Amino acid sequence: MAHLFNRNILLGVSGGIAAYKSAELVRQLQELGAQVRVIMTRGAQQFITPLTLQALSGNPVHTELLDSEAEQGMGHIELARWADLLLIAPATADLIARLATGRADDLLTTVALATAAPILVAPAMNQQMWHDKASVDNIQTLIERDISLIGPAEGEQACGDIGPGRMEQPEVIAARAASFFDSGLLQGRRVVISAGPTREALDPVRYISNHSSGKMGYALARAAVDAGATTTLISGPVSLETPAHVKRINVQSATEMLEQCLDQCSGSDIFIACAAVADYRPADIQTQKIKKGPEHISLDLVRNPDIVATIAGGDPRPFTVGFAAETNDVVPYAREKMQRKGLDMIVSNDVSNEGIGFNSDDNEVTVIWPSGEQVLPRATKASIARQIIALIGARICANNSENQEK
Numbered sequence: 573m574a575h576l577f578n579r580n581i582l583l584g585v586s587g588g589i590a591a592y593k594s595a596e597l598v599r600q601l602q603e604l605g606a607q608v609r610v611i612m613t614r615g616a617q618q619f620i621t622p623l624t625l626q627a628l629s630g631n632p633v634h635t636e637l638l639d640s641e642a643e644q645g646m647g648h649i650e651l652a653r654w655a656d657l658l659l660i661a662p663a664t665a666d667l668i669a670r671l672a673t674g675r676a677d678d679l680l681t682t683v684a685l686a687t688a689a690p691i692l693v694a695p696a697m698n699q700q701m702w703h704d705k706a707s708v709d710n711i712q713t714l715i716e717r718d719i720s721l722i723g724p725a726e727g728e729q730a731c732g733d734i735g736p737g738r739m740e741q742p743e744v745i746a747a748r749a750a751s752f753f754d755s756g757l758l759q760g761r762r763v764v765i766s767a768g769p770t771r772e773a774l775d776p777v778r779y780i781s782n783h784s785s786g787k788m789g790y791a792l793a794r795a796a797v798d799a800g801a802t803t804t805l806i807s808g809p810v811s812l813e814t815p816a817h818v819k820r821i822n823v824q825s826a827t828e829m830l831e832q833c834l835d836q837c838s839g840s841d842i843f844i845a846c847a848a849v850a851d852y853r854p855a856d857i858q859t860q861k862i863k864k865g866p867e868h869i870s871l872d873l874v875r876n877p878d879i880v881a882t883i884a885g886g887d888p889r890p891f892t893v894g895f896a897a898e899t900n901d902v903v904p905y906a907r908e909k910m911q912r913k914g915l916d917m918i919v920s921n922d923v924s925n926e927g928i929g930f931n932s933d934d935n936e937v938t939v940i941w942p943s944g945e946q947v948l949p950r951a952t953k954a955s956i957a958r959q960i961i962a963l964i965g966a967r968i969c970a971n972n973s974e975n976q977e978k
């Protein structure tokens with residue numbers, strides 16, 4: 573059953589009689605596990621008070637674009653970035669027209685332009701308005717821009733007319749929102765993901781490590797679960813919650829990570845190496861704390877095994893994806909790394925670019941495979957993860973059909 577655990581749903585409410593159903597919709601979304609924030613247009617506030625939706629959502633309701641106090645809390649750009657999905661229900665004829673023309677004349681339409689999250693719209697209007705050529709054209713424009721519709725339902729309307737235009741029931745809208753994340757693309761597949769840093773012990777109290785937060789690997793695990801995969805995370809030490817429905821195996825060192833990856837990858841379909849594995853480890857781990865003494869000491873380090881190359885070199889082996897953090901000539905270096913390590917795909921990012929990568933919530937990457945590449949522009953790691961999983965699914969399908977043709 574589709575769910576919305578750990579999902580941030582931004583609910584836009586515009587001014588139609590169906591706005592009263594938004595209260596129930598907030599509850600339904602929460603029951604499926606979502607965090608909900610609400611934006612109301614001025615019209616919506618004529619039908620239901622912000623206080624009602626604030627009490628139900630547990631978050632302040634956002635109403636104004638040009639409100640310096642609100643902008644200090646969570647401004648329109650932050651709201652746009654916070655959302656995993658912008659759900660507009662009810663969407664009136666006026667709101668749909670403003671979306672279709674790209675207006676940014678209130679908070680909701682501005683956020684709709686500013687968000688990289690997918691947008692789902694549940695229209696609600698009189699049946700004659702729904703059939704009007706202007707509305708038909710506007711809806712067509714939204715569809716062409718990949719904005720998806722829920723409903724409208726048919727039946728008796730508040731004005732007494734009968735026909736299409738009623739907003740879908742809240743439980744139908746909430747279920748569609750949940751199924752939106754549940755692509756089924758990797759249904760029945762087993763996915764193993766390495767994430768986070770490794771820690772290479774020097775003595776009982778010290779270690780060598782790096783600043784990897786694990787966020788990208790954890791976002792990939794969530795996206796893999798949403799795509800229907802049975803997902804295992806092999807995680808170095810991070811302070812992140814285990815995503816719902818993910819089996820997490822904690823490791824410390826690269827050697828332990830390799831052991832677990834080999835074990836878990838046997839019989840799996842996909843391996844994504846997202847961990848920032850330490851390249852070297854101390855040749856000996858001192859059993860006692862190293863004492864402060866001479867002015868200079870040196871450490872004897874030995875190379876760690878390359879986990880992703882080891883998995884890629886196996887036979888049989890899963891579809892193997894690596895990451896490449898580069899500071900210059902990002903794509904050519906990453907392509908060379910993919911070939912050298914025998915990978916099916918590599919995700920490269922420019923770590924000299926501030927605001928993305930290691931500890932950030934955002935990323936911007938180029939996904940490379942032997943016959944092509946695709947740039948994924950700056951977005952949240954959750955959004956980038958979903959796109960990477962979609963590309964992996966597409967490559968596996970393409971490889972399967974190429975193999976069948978041979």
Ligand code: C5P
Nearest residue numbers: 845846847849876877878879880894895
């Ligand atoms: O060689 P480099 O560290 O740049 O390669 C990065 C990719 O290789 C990442 O996918 C990382 O998870 C993986 N890797 C690994 N084992 C290592 C070093 C890197 O799996 N020892």
